[in-house]
Amino acid sequence: MSLRIDSKTSIRTEVPLTSYSTFKIGGPARFFAEPRTREELFQVLEFQKAEGVSLLILGRGSNVLISDDGFSGLAVSLRQFEPDQFSVDPDGLLHVSGGMSLFRLAMISQEEGLRGVEFVCHIPGTVGGAIVMNAGFGRRGHGYFEIKDVFESCAILDLNSNQIKVLRKQDIRFEYRSSSLGSNHLVLEAAFRLTPTRREIVEAEIKANFAYRNSVQDLRFPSAGSTFKNPKDHPLTSGELLERAKMKGFRIGGAMVSERHANFFLNVDHARAQDVLELMAVARNRVFEEFGVQLEPEVRYVGS
């Protein structure tokens, strides 16, 4: 069913969220919208307030595991939100929309001859999702980079006060795979401080990142990338701990731990969120029993 709130935006009901998460898992959203402009977004949020339902913000859904029961409020996907909007200042400050894909961001930086965001080229999320998650990546021997390293500022909609605010780097606490931006902040746009250079240099870096990504990640089946954060102050990564705990190839229902990368949990055959949760519980228990390490999920669970 489609409830039309103006001539452009429609709010649909009982929309399966499987297509809005890279895991391809999730029950229906009671209400769902995919706004393309600020005007449409604000109308959708007015609807949410008027209905008094809770809000789920989704970028490209590449770091979420959505419950089999779905979401009982309004889910807003931002993957169509101003996906091509950008501008460049002469000093290398790149302004982009929060809904832009990270691949597009990297391509713009290549076209404009700006260094600094090549490391996000392969990450299947949006600019907003990458800021909230402080996304990061590095090739062995070539350094490790996080969004915070290039982040200058962002414009957010404060969902409590309904005001647009500009947050600078010092206003946000960035940590490994998280930030102080909470569910009451919606990233509308962001600015990244990049370094002017030759296009070929950016292009070569992007190609090298894709090649390295292809050699380490398992992209044969839907997933949400790394399931657990790497533990602090431990010499082994989560993938290495899970591999040593013999989790590779371990399967529950339609969910399986990758045989290539033990921190990639794959949806190999119509997995339910419950299958993934049970697999995560087994993995955490095994790693805790064998190594005394409590793995912390990187994937965000949407549900009760």
Ligand SMILES: Cc1cc2nc3c(=O)[nH]c(=O)nc-3n(C[C@H](O)[C@H](O)[C@H](O)COP(=O)(O)OP(=O)(O)OC[C@H]3O[C@@H](n4cnc5c(N)ncnc54)[C@H](O)[C@@H]3O)c2cc1C
């Ligand atoms: C194959 C694969 C490879 C991956 N590789 C990497 C990697 O190398 N490095 C890495 O760091 N991550 C990686 N990831 C994880 C994921 O892509 C990143 O965390 C990404 O930044 C999430 O962006 P998203 O738009 O999909 O966010 P979503 O998954 O949609 O959302 C993540 C969180 O951000 C919030 N959010 C999203 N957009 C906004 C917004 N505009 N305003 C406010 N809140 C928002 C959501 O509510 C949610 O809490 C990978 C995932 C996959 C599937």
